[in-house]
Amino acid sequence: MIKNESLLKIKDLTIHYVTEDGRVRAVEDMSITIGKGETLGLVGETGAGKTTTALGIMQLVPNPPGKIISGEIIFEGENLIGKSPAELRKIRGNKISMIFQDPMTSLNPVMTVGDQIAEVIKLHQKVSGGEAVIKAQEMLDTVGIPMERYKEYPHQFSGGMRQRVVIAIALACNPKLLIADEPTTALDVTIQAQVLNLMKKLKEEYETSMIMITHDLGIVAEICDKVAIMYAGNVVEYTDAESLFLSPKHPYTIGLFNSIPNIEEDVEALEPIKGLMPDPTNLPNGCSFHPRCPRATAACSERQPKSIEVAEGHFVFCLLYEHQLQLGGILDDQKID
């Protein structure tokens, strides 16, 4: 694993939504690091807190009801939490930019796509209006859309093209960090392949670090260097992609793998994780996964697991390993089923 200089360091980030129905602990005590040029995959099922984490980094958590309770977000050595709105605006869209999940709704329907790209350029670069337009046209070209379509509106574009426009907006100012929130979930496979290809290419070209939010382990395998698996607001496993795929540790991660129909080989029946996602306002005590965990013990309902480094750079949040660690050091990779 390449030990790069870190670009973004999240420490003990906790974000809650306070709603009528109660307090949603969307992100709890999260700590991750992204190095320069690195791609981190943030994986989890619906409601795991992936988008909230991203919005937290952007300092765009809707408030109310959202609130950053604690933690630090160190970007290029400076904590983003506590920065003034004006300072944050200089960073957003410029050094950190974000691609949202749904290309159909994340573009302003009454502005031409070109203007939407030019807008971000004008905001962050000292260029004239005309130059911004030229740059925007170049960006369109970069993402594979003919420049002549500058003056067209989002509704005249297909989903894949819109997502390209969104990518163009995100990359227009050559950001240091790109957060992509499920950028291809809404797209068809063939289009997804196009878009992923494009992203990979551009990421390399621009040397951008990236947080790739997804629930598709296939995408993770394809483009991520590191992976953080989230469950109900908590990171449950955090490691580099290779160790994750070769030796997943956390029972949830393993369950996730077993739930996916395997395209390479035939299996008679899948082995799904039993049960359902917990009520976000009323998470179980102890490890929030324990009611669904096949290996849960009594202790799991009492104590919250801490981060265990089971191998170098491979962190698991599970009492199982804490236990084993106490018993006698790190165990070899073992398949839990």
Added chain:
Amino acid sequence: MHKYILRRLLMLMPVMLGVSFIVFTMMHITPGDPARIMLGESAPLEEVEKFREELGLNDPFLIQYGRFVKNLVIHQDMGRSYTSKRPVIEEILIRFPTTLKLATLGIVVAVLLGIPAGIISATRQYSIFDNTSMVAALLGVSMPNFWQGLMLILLFSVKLGWLPSSGFSSWKEMILPALTLGTSSAAIITRMTRSSMLEVIRQDYIRTARAKGQVESVVVNRHALKNALIPIVTVIGLQFGYLLGGAVLTESIFSISGVGRLMVESISARNFPVVQGGVLFIALTFSIVNLLVDILYAFLDPRIKSQYK
């Protein structure tokens, strides 16, 4: 776009025909003999009979309607007023500018008050400003026009003596009626602006704009407002139409001689040609305002523009 407008204009014809038929029928099933009303209770019967004959009121209903449509279509003539003997179109054109002015001023008042209030309310949801302007807006819709007019006269004309209580020719005379007429629409526009803005502000593309590092005021005024404008424009259009036809009460309180009052007077005088002409005229204006609103949509929203082709 031109084709679309043309098609819409053509579609107005059956609607107008329907309007005229409904009005004609309504007028004819309404009890009361126009001739008798016109001549008064002291006129002898022979005179009334003679007048009925002159007006063609003794013919069967459908023949009268046919004549009306024929004159309208072939000669563009809506007949003459039973009372003033003036051509109906002239009678209406004399009054219409007044009502148009009144309604326009009312709408201007409403828009100037309503849109900013609505925007601020939406951007500071649940703030004191939001709450007060929402209560004010509610009071605005809750106050009956005619009562509000009376109270305004009582305050500004009688107690303070600042503004005249009637007429509509000088700007001073226009203030109270415009205010009376405008406030309820202002209230409606405020509420519409607020809810529409709230809806838009939640959209993903607003988040995108913020993620670009855009200043909040631009996010609100450029990204959000233009998207929120469609329902607001609809309401403004509807309100304008409503004010045109519904200025009756304001007109009577301030003794303004507009189409609204002309209509009410003509209905009670059974001045059929004027009622028909007037309602047709108002309905036409209303429909054209609606058409203009629809055309405006196209300028506000390219998605709609592409549908009009």
Added chain:
Amino acid sequence: MSQTKTLIDKQAVSINKKRRSQWLEVWRRLKKNKASMVGLFIISLLVFAAIFADFIAPEGFDDQDLYRRFIPPGSNHFLGTDHLGRDIFSRIIYGSRISLQVGFIAVGIAAVTGGTLGAIAGYYGGKLDNTIMRLMDILLAIPSILLAISIVAALGPGLVNVMIAVGIASIPSYARIVRASVLTIKDQEFIEAAKAIGANDFRIITKHILPNAMAPIIVQATLGVANAILSAAGLSFIGLGIQPPNPEWGAMLSAGRHYIRDYWHIATFPGLAIMLTIFSLNLFGDGLRDALDPRLKD
């Protein structure tokens, strides 16, 4: 089979919320909205006043005494007396009967007729839709107050006719709203699901479409009651309203306006009564809208 059984047993995760039907849910949300509760409270008071007017009002609505005209508000007559020496407070209390009746029945007429037309137009579409909606366009193009005036002129003044006139004049807006919501609901998958299990049109409209189209209708109706009361008052104001001596607020106001400079209370209190009623209906209607459409709330 055994596997499914274990699945059930292992569904250890709790059900998130208490069981409640959607209407209970709406009510719960509504209860949280203070303003709309205030509105509801005032409306309830009005309904109460209307029902028990005979017990609440100190006098009858037509108890004239020409020797005690124009008494200003005070201890004997809470809101004073009018130009015929009638107790204004009593008249306003009795007046709530008329206003609420007009409001609710007119809206009833409009909502049922308009709703049915809108539902038919929306569900069947095509020519039927076109015919109905063009008819509505025609009605809509005639300013509603003029339409109401000519209907009252044709039928003659009086409570029932005013209700009919106001009702007819607002049919198009219900037709449009219902049609619009039927159109969105019609294309939802649960309608198709109903067809797939063999439900006929009638069942689909009544069991599946209308209950889901209720929200906008109810909101429109609440606000419509307010509008109907205003329209009726406006009609009364120009002399086309309820028959005297029935104490319709608009008529009271209209009769009192002659004396407004010397005896402000005669025209002011009925006006306030109208305002309060409309205000509370609007408060409630707004709250209901928010409660029925949770999206609108953050």
Added chain:
Amino acid sequence: SNQTADAPTDSKPLIVAQRSDAVVLDPHANNDQASSRVMRQIYENLVNQNEKMELLPGLAESWEQLDELTYKFKLKQGVKFHNGEELTASDVAFTIKRALDSSHVAHIVEAINPNGIEVVDPYTIRIATTEPFAPLLAHLAHTATGILNEKAVTEAGDDYSQTPVGTGPYKLLNWVVGETVELVKFEEYHDEAKMPKIEKIIFKAISEDGNRTIELETGGIDIAYDIIGPDVDRITNAPDLNMVRDMNLSTTYVGFNVGKEPFDDIRVRQAINYVADMDLIVDAVYLGTGEPSKGPLGPNVWASNRNLQPYGHDVEKAKELMKEAGLENGFKTTIWTNQNQQRIDIAEILQNQLKQINIDAEVSVMEWGAYLTGTAAGEHDMFILGWVTVTGDPDYGLYPLFHSSTHGDGGNRTFYTNEQVNELLDLARVNADPAVREASYKEVQEIVRDEAPWIFTWTGEELTGIRNNVKGFQNHPAGHHKLWTVYFE
């Protein structure tokens, strides 16, 4: 006031407010108060009627009655129309024939024989009636018989109603329909003595009654017509305003449909007259303006019978009469009225008072059109209406209302029938002897009072508010006030 006549005319316009704008300025095209008030300043008649309703020479310097049917009028010479034409007898003949053809005012001149109009010379005309018609001169003073210029009328055609040409002291300057009519002094006016003192008059329509007073107070207008009861004291007491009030020719009455049970019973009608406390009603509704009427004619109408005994308020008597009629338990009935607030008030109070003799009356407010149709058809029980004897002659105030030939649409909406009344009315209409006429009319009033087809209600007042600096204003009982005598101080 002769001195002021010679003084230079005032350049400040006189602003006069009335309830509505003139409808037409052609005397034959309509017959409404607002138009008449304007036309009074524009047109002149052969005969004038002063504020006491006395007949005076107008465009006719003199006249004589040649026989039972025929009058000969001598016209004033050198009278100019506003278009510069000179008045001749043929204009008069043209005017009367045109009036006879009009569906709006023919009834005013209907007695005249169209073939009996004879131009003797340019300044002499003979006018004959078909039958003897005593009130002819009064009718010729009616605004509907203002003299028109033949040439102007023919030239204007259909548009004449907006381009009036008369001989009066004022001519039309500008007309903003629905709002204002502006008149300007006619420089070539023929009568030096009546030469206007004010250059310009603006008639302004202010429909809200209270607003006319407000505008008068704030100085927006100089004269306000038709002041309402609640404002009378205010104007009277205001230091800078004057209240000019005189009884007028109007009467308001509650009629019974005598063709219908139980109002065919004279005792029931009388009982209701007794139970209705008209003094109280008039006081409450009209706030001390006008007066309760004793009979069908107001005091200003010639031959009004001032000796009639009012019914007074006597509930016991009323009960007795009801008992005699076998209706001590009362009955159900309705009171119709149109949308006039005062009449509605009357109906409401009456409804209340009728309860005393167990009559359960329902008030029904109707729209004017439906109201007229319904009462003409006799669908009503009781109804409230008014009548203005514009000519000041009792024929106009009694014949249409009580003669049995005028049942229903003709004006007799009570369907009252009394042979004796018929005979008296017929007689007085044709008899040239004022004494005979007066006696007949007085008798008719007696009979009507006793038979009580009406509850005699109210005789109105002409209530005009003027600003202090307005001088020379006098009410005319018919409401068509002359404004050329008015000047600013």
Added chain:
Amino acid sequence: MTKRLIEAKNLKKYFKTKKGLLHAVDGVNFYINEGETLGLVGESGCGKSTTGRAVLRLLEATDGEIIFEGENILEYNKQQMRQMTKKMQIVFQDPFASLNPRMSISQIIAEPLEINKVYKTKTEINRKVKELMETVGLAERLVNTYPHELDGGRRQRIGIARALALNPKFIVQDEPVSALDVSIQAQILNLMSQLQKEFHLTYLFISHDLSVVKHVSDRIAVMYLGKIMELSDYKSMFKTPLHPYTQALLSAIPIPQINVRRERIILEGDVPSPINPPEGCRFYGRCRYRQGICKEQTPELRDMGQERFVACHFAENFK
């Protein structure tokens, strides 16, 4: 001995739109044997759902035949069709939109029983509802809850229970798991295959997720722009896709395994509009092997032997 339960012959469904005639389904042929699952894959808008609905006559087909148990049901009248609802059912994609939010769980499941008057008494219906809930793995205490109180997985179970209520033989599964999270998706997929065995059901399984389709299907049909491009048993299809489109599709799937890199075929551009499509192969514009003939001549779905069907002029080349 396998028996054909249902067969679509030259099935067409066109929609009239403002811009022209939309060829949503344009001459589709397939059959499904009893107890078998036919997977139908394709990208969004290619006509999968329309096919499913037309098969059940929820949409009236523009042309073609649907042979169910030997009879063309497109010729059935309303009465006969109502009988068919007992044999053919559907499970929808969106577990949120496919349940009437105003009805409780038991009402939803009972509705088909009530409409088709399967039982006479309320108690019988209630018993059947309980039984069905148990079958699909819903706890009994949920009977009176409303859909909005439940998560997507449970809702989808309700949809399945409703479809099972009338004991159908054939169920169209229109993307039943695509709205669900992977862990729930796996639960539902397991449930479905188990039900299929238990009740001897025949499925038309619609999905755009190839791995899911492969997992559940016996045979797979790949659709593109209203036409079937390839129809084979799943094994052969995954081993040797014969249609260029299938090849591209298979290669585009990201595989959740590290170090397994396959050659990826990236298709150019977007799916063209289905409105008034031109003659020739629908895939022409994006195909890397296209030739002149492809533009002129629409390739028929040809039998390549071993029950493999391909609509490509050059299919043989890929064998």
